Amino acid sequence: xxxxxxxxxxxxxxxxxxxxxxxxxxxxxxxxxxxxxxxxxxxxxxxxxxxxxxxxxxxxxxxxxxxxxxxxxxxxxxxxxxxxxxxxxxxxxxxxxxxxxxxxxxxxxxxxxxxxxxxxxxxxxxxxxxxxxxxxxxxxxxxxxxxxxxxxxxxxxxxxxxxxxxxxxxxxxxxxxxxxxxxxxxxxxxxxxxxxxxxxxxxxxxxxxxxxxxxxxxxxxxxxxxxxxxxxxxxxxxxxxxxxxxxxxxxxxxx
Amino acid sequence: xxxxxxxxxxxxxxxxxxxxxxxxxxxxxxxxxxxxxxxxxxxxxxxxxxxxxxxxxxxxxxxxxxxxxxxxxxxxxxxxxxxxxxxxxxxxxxxxxxxxxxxxxxxxxxxxxxxxxxxxxxxxxxxxxxxxxxxxxxxxxxxxxxxxxxxxxxxxxxxxxxxxxxxxxxxxxxxxxxxxxxxxxxxxxxxxxxxxxxxxxxxxxxxxxxxxxxxxxxxxxxxxxxxxxxxxxxxxxxxxxxxxxxxxxxxxxxx
DNA sequence: CGCATAATTGATTCAGCTCAAACCGAGTGG
DNA sequence: CCACTCGGTTTGAGCTGAATCAATTATGCG
Numbered sequence: 020x021x022x023x024x025x026x027x028x029x030x031x032x033x034x035x036x037x038x039x040x041x042x043x044x045x046x047x048x049x050x051x052x053x054x055x056x057x058x059x060x061x062x063x064x065x066x067x068x069x070x071x072x073x074x075x076x077x078x079x080x081x082x083x084x085x086x087x088x089x090x091x092x093x094x095x096x097x098x099x100x101x102x103x104x105x106x107x108x109x110x111x112x113x114x115x116x117x118x119x120x121x122x123x124x125x126x127x128x129x130x131x132x133x134x135x136x137x138x139x140x141x142x143x144x145x146x147x148x149x150x151x152x153x154x155x156x157x158x159x160x161x162x163x164x165x166x167x168x169x170x171x172x173x174x175x176x177x178x179x180x181x182x183x184x185x186x187x188x189x190x191x192x193x194x195x196x197x198x199x200x201x202x203x204x205x206x207x208x209x210x211x212x213x214x215x216x217x218x219x220x221x222x223x224x225x226x227x228x229x230x231x232x233x234x235x236x237x238x239x240x241x242x243x244x245x246x247x248x249x250x251x252x253x254x255x256x257x258x259x260x261x262x263x264x265x266x267x268x269x270x271x272x273x274x
Numbered sequence: 275x276x277x278x279x280x281x282x283x284x285x286x287x288x289x290x291x292x293x294x295x296x297x298x299x300x301x302x303x304x305x306x307x308x309x310x311x312x313x314x315x316x317x318x319x320x321x322x323x324x325x326x327x328x329x330x331x332x333x334x335x336x337x338x339x340x341x342x343x344x345x346x347x348x349x350x351x352x353x354x355x356x357x358x359x360x361x362x363x364x365x366x367x368x369x370x371x372x373x374x375x376x377x378x379x380x381x382x383x384x385x386x387x388x389x390x391x392x393x394x395x396x397x398x399x400x401x402x403x404x405x406x407x408x409x410x411x412x413x414x415x416x417x418x419x420x421x422x423x424x425x426x427x428x429x430x431x432x433x434x435x436x437x438x439x440x441x442x443x444x445x446x447x448x449x450x451x452x453x454x455x456x457x458x459x460x461x462x463x464x465x466x467x468x469x470x471x472x473x474x475x476x477x478x479x480x481x482x483x484x485x486x487x488x489x490x491x492x493x494x495x496x497x498x499x500x501x502x503x504x505x506x507x508x509x510x511x512x513x514x515x516x517x518x519x520x521x522x523x524x525x526x527x528x529x
Numbered sequence: 530c531g532c533a534t535a536a537t538t539g540a541t542t543c544a545g546c547t548c549a550a551a552c553c554g555a556g557t558g559g
Numbered sequence: 560c561c562a563c564t565c566g567g568t569t570t571g572a573g574c575t576g577a578a579t580c581a582a583t584t585a586t587g588c589g
């Protein structure tokens with residue numbers, strides 16, 4: 020929220036330096052149901068890092084020893100080969116960054132880049148491993164997140180070859196709007212260019228498709244999403260192929 | 275059953291009925307590193323089922339209470355909407371069937387269908403849950419498999435929007451060939467039509483692309499894959515976008 | 530043998546990409 | 560205050576990869 024993220028949200032976390040636990044850390048879904056002292060131990064073995072918009076968080080090909088969690092901002096997972104980028108997923112607050120890559124020390128298939136100012140929590144890999152053997156609940160939490168990621172990936176695959184570009188755009192914006200805290204006017208949190216990559220199309224095509232979508236009841240004024248005719252846009256976006264949108268119950272908040 | 279996969283493998287499992295443990299069950303990767311008695315307990319709470327080619331194993335939309343493992347055959351994960359199918363992944367022996375869906379009781383996004391005669395092992399969901407809290411190793415094994423699935427999904431996403439249809443065909447056949455036990459001539463285990471679905475293209479396109487690929491050093495005589503010019507086909511299939519093919523180390527054998 | 534299903538081939542169409550140019554808003558500096 | 564970049568967005572024209580539709584040939588399979 021906030022203009023182009025002016026002071027407010029920054030002020031919350033603006034603190035002497037990284038590791039300020041802050042009560043809200045305990046409420047991260049990864050920690051749900053864990054004994055308090057275990058959470059403390061994990062947080063002690065973690066550091067917070069902030070990345071300015073555009074900064075690389077993780078380069079594809081390298082493994083990611085510590086377990087990283089998005090505390091604030093939007094993180095873009097894309098594969099870069101040559102000059103063509105290929106987006107896979109956007110993470111937002113509370114999401115885990117490539118847990119699979121982390122846990123099994125495999126090279127990441129995608130790079131992670133901050134699209135907005137981003138704050139990450141990085142928990143030491145060994146502490147995580149220790150916690151895993153000790154706490155089945157923690158293990159379950161991680162699995163849950165991984166399930167959610169799988170689910171998102173499958174949706175993406177389906178979208179890519181069952182839906183048209185315009186439908187993808189529409190569905191994505193609709194989703195964004197619905198995820199946004201209901202009171203405020205829903206707003207597109209990232210640049211169009213990045214949205215295009217995420218949706219697997221060029222910036223030009225996105226531009227055109229936005230017009231198409233506008234003709235079906237969903238406008239984009241500036242960065243605010245205006246749903247003018249809900250049912251129209253929903254039917255346009257296709258036989259909404261899959262069951263309910265319950266990735267949240269899997270502790271996944273990705274876009 | 276046992277159409278063209280004649281007696282050999284069928285003979286091994288041809289038995290009065292389902293739950294015949296059989297030594298090889300203990301060697302499933304999901305059980306790796308588990309105490310022997312835990313394996314026994316899980317196997318006791320499981321049943322084997324066989325499906326003829328073409329049979330539905332799991333319908334999209336329904337959750338999948340028991341944890342299922344492919345013992346033999348090829349299982350196709352596709353989403354069906356209307357008359358258009360959209361393939362996501364092919365599972366083969368030793369792969370877990372939608373573990374995420376199983377563990378968290380969410381409706382599956384895709385249907386699972388046997389493409390060849392298939393034998394599944396279904397472990398009771400509660401037994402699995404119990405084993406999970408008891409054995410961190412078991413939990414780790416499941417996570418490993420889920421990591422592998424995520425990896426495959428990401429590859430698929432990348433393929434779909436960074437590679438041409440011909441490149442996908444080439445890369446897939448190359449992969450199949452490499453995975454096959456090296457002695458024998460590599461063979462395509464499924465019908466072309468299903469391959470087309472898996473690769474996100476129509477059967478017609480697949481047919482044409484096979485010709486294209488043939489001009490670049492990879493022929494398909496009948497169902498046997500003939501690699502005539504390895505380097506040529508490899509360079510043709512594109513800047514092989516991702517690191518090594520190490521999904522096997524993640525206990526994933528999907529195609 | 531003959532029917533049904535799979536695979537090919539050809540002709541046509543269309544969604545989305547590429548390339549190129551115009552446009553626009555925000556800094557920047559004179 | 561205005562001119563001037565400079566990145567991002569839009570618009571346009573043309574091209575192309577793959578889908579579609581339709582017809583034909585192969586391949587089982589009962």
